[in-house]
Amino acid sequence: MAVARTKSVALLGLEGSVIDVEADLSSQLPGLSIIGLPDAALAESRDRVRSAAKNAGCPLPARKLTVNLSPASLPKHGSGFDLAVALACLAAAGEVSAESIAGVVHLGELGLDGRVRRVRGVLPAVVAAVRAGFTTVMVPSLNRAEAELVPGVRVIGVSTLGQAAVHHGATIAEAVAEVGDDELAPAEEFGEDLDGAVPELADIAGNAEAVEALLAVAAGGHHAFLLGPPGAGKTMLASRLPGILPDLDSEGALEVTSLRSLSDHPIGDRLARRPPFEAPHHTATAASIVGGGSRLIKPGAAARASRGVLFLDEAPEFPAAVLDVLRQPLESGVITIHRANAIARFPARFQLVLAANPCPCGQYGARDGECTCPPVARRRYLARISGPLLDRVDVQMRVPRLTMTQLRLADGSPRLTTSAARARVVAARAVAAERLSGTPWRVNSEVPGPWLRGEGRLHPGGTATRALDRALENGAITMRGYDRVLKLSWTLADVDGSASPGHEHIGRALFLRKGIAA
Known part of the structure; x- marks a missing residue:
């Protein structure tokens, strides 16, 4: 087969786009060129792929290989396309099954010895692949646990290009490279355990006033x-x-x-x-x-x-x-x-x-x-x-x-503990979520002011907002500040277990809003 295709993912921010990686084999002077708006790191993939394929026991043919990354107008960054480029080239040369690689999304950087190295952004890339309808991804072994965090996807972890080629039908001897200690950097080196102990x-x-304000x-x-x-x-x-x-x-x-x-x-x-x-x-x-x-x-x-x-x-x-x-x-x-x-x-x-x-x-x-x-x-x-x-x-x-x-x-x-405070916060948020059910918002701060005062009918009205209305009339707060005081008063009411904010909640909210100027 002269043209082979597989998939990879291009990340732009937190959003990913599935990319077609196409390889064409022609009878011209030997070479490997990559087109489709690659950056410098991706353009250098041609040298990594050729050396990795040779050292993995599946050298590329001495012919012209052209790799296209489609859509060509979308910028592609980084070395995470190496594995997909290498397998597309091997499929075009007939070394691996073109049908096998066509339905798999490949992510990984290649070392010159054929090793598949860990890459950044595997989790959002796998999420993008699943949302695009793909159910199988091949990633570096060191990224396998990360990729498996996404439900509904089959993850294949490989340590070398040889392993990847054998999985897709190559008849070469499978070469397994030892993983270096430098690639096994523990998560602790990058900060505290996210689910570990928290300050008390x-x-x-x-x-006490500052602690109660922190609770709100x-x-x-x-x-x-x-x-x-x-x-x-x-x-x-x-x-x-x-x-x-x-x-x-x-x-x-x-x-x-x-x-x-x-x-x-x-x-x-x-x-x-x-x-x-x-x-x-x-x-x-x-x-x-x-x-x-x-x-x-x-x-x-x-x-x-x-x-x-x-x-x-x-x-x-x-x-x-x-x-x-x-x-x-x-x-x-x-x-x-x-x-x-x-x-x-x-x-x-x-x-x-x-x-x-x-x-x-x-x-x-x-x-x-x-x-x-x-x-x-x-x-x-x-x-x-x-x-x-x-x-x-x-x-x-x-x-x-x-x-x-x-x-x-x-x-x-007695002092308020973290666990007791979190329980009160969870209870207050549950009340707000129930009140806001059927809307895109779940906490009071997210509610737009016009909706709160209009369609939402959450403006207390009457004498409860007299002090707040006077502050707006006197220019002490802006219209944005007016809405934010209303939202904060609803939070204070939720924390206190009140059905709606009264004048005491609005007064406290206005004081917290203007406490520095007081």
């Missing part, structure tokens, strides 16, 4: 801004938020694990069930936060935090341009990265938590410290966080530093 909420002494933030999926002097516990509070969030459902777990796979973090044999926590340093660039890259578009911290928490400590120290790139994802829940020949999209349903000192020296407003900053310096410092960004943050509160008396009182009183 009961470690927080005092600050978790229950409604709201964003938060914590303002306070150094040592007040802002970072401690933020790090406890993922622990009180509910476990991810199957869709969320698959999304989070796919993002880890795209980030080249080994996955193991299970999906991540706990919400992620990302805390980039204030020297991070805009591309590292939202994602990017001139050749290969990779997810940034905001995308990796999807379904979890993005924590920006020392928020005023971040460049203003970096902070403001988050404004659009906070509204849409999607990060869209445009390039000249491609558009990549990543999910961005994260909860943003900002933390800041009240001034450059950090002592303004502290009872046990003296601020040395002039008023203009204090205003300029917090003004680094733009008003439009803060307008999208539902909870804005001060976190005071504890005194010794308060600490002693806190040591003798």
